[in-house]
Amino acid sequence: MGKALEARGVSARFNEQVILREVTLQMPANQVTAIIGPPGCGKSTFIRCLNRLHETTPGATLSGEVLLDGHSVYDMDPTEVRRSVAMIFHRPNPFPTMSILDNVAVGLRLHGLRNRARLAESAEQALRRAALWDEVKDRLHLYSSVLSLGQQQRLCIARALAIDPVVVLMDEPASTLDPLSTLVIEELIEELKRQYTIIIVTHNLQQAARVADKTAFFLDGEMIEQGTTTALFTTPQDKRTADYVTGRFG
Amino acid sequence: MTRVSYKTGRKLKNALFVSILSLMTSLAVLPLLSLLWSIGVQGVAALVGLFGAPLSRGAASAVLASALVQSLITAAASVAIAMPLGVAAAIYSSQYAGLRAGRTIRFIMDILSGLPSILSGMVVFVLLSGVSSMLAGVLALVLYMLPVVVRMADQVLVAVPVAYIEGSLALGASRIQTIFAVVLPTAGKNLVTALLFVVARMVGETAPLLVILDGGATFQGKAGFQPLPLRLYSALAQGGSVSHQIVYAEALILLAIIVAVYGLARWVGRSDR
Numbered sequence: 001m002g003k004a005l006e007a008r009g010v011s012a013r014f015n016e017q018v019i020l021r022e023v024t025l026q027m028p029a030n031q032v033t034a035i036i037g038p039p040g041c042g043k044s045t046f047i048r049c050l051n052r053l054h055e056t057t058p059g060a061t062l063s064g065e066v067l068l069d070g071h072s073v074y075d076m077d078p079t080e081v082r083r084s085v086a087m088i089f090h091r092p093n094p095f096p097t098m099s100i101l102d103n104v105a106v107g108l109r110l111h112g113l114r115n116r117a118r119l120a121e122s123a124e125q126a127l128r129r130a131a132l133w134d135e136v137k138d139r140l141h142l143y144s145s146v147l148s149l150g151q152q153q154r155l156c157i158a159r160a161l162a163i164d165p166v167v168v169l170m171d172e173p174a175s176t177l178d179p180l181s182t183l184v185i186e187e188l189i190e191e192l193k194r195q196y197t198i199i200i201v202t203h204n205l206q207q208a209a210r211v212a213d214k215t216a217f218f219l220d221g222e223m224i225e226q227g228t229t230t231a232l233f234t235t236p237q238d239k240r241t242a243d244y245v246t247g248r249f250g
Numbered sequence: 251m252t253r254v255s256y257k258t259g260r261k262l263k264n265a266l267f268v269s270i271l272s273l274m275t276s277l278a279v280l281p282l283l284s285l286l287w288s289i290g291v292q293g294v295a296a297l298v299g300l301f302g303a304p305l306s307r308g309a310a311s312a313v314l315a316s317a318l319v320q321s322l323i324t325a326a327a328s329v330a331i332a333m334p335l336g337v338a339a340a341i342y343s344s345q346y347a348g349l350r351a352g353r354t355i356r357f358i359m360d361i362l363s364g365l366p367s368i369l370s371g372m373v374v375f376v377l378l379s380g381v382s383s384m385l386a387g388v389l390a391l392v393l394y395m396l397p398v399v400v401r402m403a404d405q406v407l408v409a410v411p412v413a414y415i416e417g418s419l420a421l422g423a424s425r426i427q428t429i430f431a432v433v434l435p436t437a438g439k440n441l442v443t444a445l446l447f448v449v450a451r452m453v454g455e456t457a458p459l460l461v462i463l464d465g466g467a468t469f470q471g472k473a474g475f476q477p478l479p480l481r482l483y484s485a486l487a488q489g490g491s492v493s494h495q496i497v498y499a500e501a502l503i504l505l506a507i508i509v510a511v512y513g514l515a516r517w518v519g520r521s522d523r
């Protein structure tokens with residue numbers, strides 16, 4: 001089951017430059033929360049604070065709190081946080097030196113699982129959940145580069161699901177994909193939210209409208225408005241949100 | 251009318267430019283080719299002469315063989331020390347050091363690897379005078395190689411896309427796990443190629459060794475420690491027809507070793523494997 005995630009007053013910086021200002025946002029369990037906003041407004045930075053990836057960049061600092069099911073992730077071991085809060089990147093990044101199977105199994109292997117049969121079994125399960133199994137089951141030992149971009153992205157989703165996270169962060173997961181692969185990913189998100197809490201950054205307003213239960217609008221490092229997706233798109237409270245969702249800027 | 255003359259003018263300029271370029275290229279390449287050619291021809295002749303006449307010139311071929319063995323041992327020992335140290339430092343500078351610390355390390359390594367190699371020989375000579383020549387030779391080569399190894403390996407490791415590193419970290423892997431599971435395997439071939447180039451460059455390096463050897467022995471050609479580049483040097487200094495032969499034989503062997511290492515580096519680095 002998914003768990004709720006909550007950001008409280010999260011501010012983030014790169015050296016002296018302030019990227020995020022006091023962002024507070026609740027991301028309910030087993031729902032899809034979409035983050036929208038113009039380029040450079042800090043969407044990626046925000047979700048990278050949620051799994052503590054932000055702090056791995058040289059010069060990056062932050063303040064505020066992130067709560068996973070009520071527990072502060074900044075009090076936990078970062079590797080533990082990232083096991084629970086998985087991340088899909090905007091460009092598919094399967095490991096080029098590993099086979100399809102190893103790409104999915106690598107997370108479990110890094111966490112100490114050695115039994116080959118168990119690894120293969122978990123990998124199959126993850127590939128099924130990522131709706132990729134049927135397309136790769138006959139070529140598990142080939143390099144991931146034989147797959148199409150859309151398949152590679154689902155491989156990355158399988159790789160993330162294999163370690164049993166409770167939250168899945170997605171940073172524009174379909175932005176480099178063709179329309180059909182995008183549709184496959186969107187259907188997958190619909191399916192995955194039963195088991196996971198999902199936070200998705202997207203440039204594509206229609207996509208947010210299609211997949212998200214809740215949407216938050218970011219501008220210039222600030223969270224301007226949040227609400228149910230329907231409310232945010234049909235009756236925005238802030239003029240800037242209204243301008244953005246009606247396509248007047250951004 | 252004007253258009254035609256413009257065209258011919260341009261063609262003329264073009265032809266002139268191309269011939270100047272070819273002339274310069276030939277000036278650069280021809281001496282090198284003739285050098286290779288004379289080393290090849292005379293070296294083969296010398297080797298045949300030396301090893302084909304066991305009785306009268308057995309001593310010369312024995313010296314040559316021992317120089318070869320010493321070369322290989324010295325090279326292998328210094329590689330075995332410098333590579334792990336250098337790669338470890340490069341892992342630190344590329345994966346752990348912040349932006350500023352990384353830049354500083356790179357800057358220092360650039361300066362060190364740009365220093366004349368004879369300096370590393372001097373340093374070892376000053377620090378360790380009295381230690382056996384082979385050990386001092388190895389240390390001098392290690393000192394000479396280390397900054398080059400760090401710089402080359404750092405370049406290769408920095409080029410590993412951040413996307414793969416973050417992909418691994420996002421799975422809950424630690425930094426060290428990420429280095430062994432993702433960074434090194436991704437860098438793999440390029441790293442090995444870069445290190446082989448360093449080896450090839452080092453095999454023929456004489457200067458650091460010259461300083462630390464007992465001068466008299468070196469120039470009389472009967473020193474205990476005499477790797478190939480040094481043998482070459484001392485044989486040249488000796489004069490005489492046998493030593494002339496030895497020089498060519500040694501040059502050929504040295505050349506063959508360097509070509510072999512470069513060839514290996516190219517083969518490892520080929521993208522279609």
Ligand SMILES: Nc1ncnc2c1ncn2[C@@H]1O[C@H](COP(=O)(O)OP(=O)(O)OP(=O)(O)O)[C@@H](O)[C@H]1O
Pocket residue numbers: 014019037038039040041042043044045046057
């Ligand atoms: N490693 C970094 N060092 C310094 N500044 C950075 C770094 N990464 C991002 N930034 C800056 O932080 C700001 C927010 O970037 P971020 O990637 O979070 O925006 P985004 O909303 O995800 O944009 P996009 O829609 O283009 O992906 C930008 O101004 C960007 O230039």
Ligand SMILES: [Mg+2]
Pocket residue numbers: 043044045171
């Ligand atoms: Mg982004």
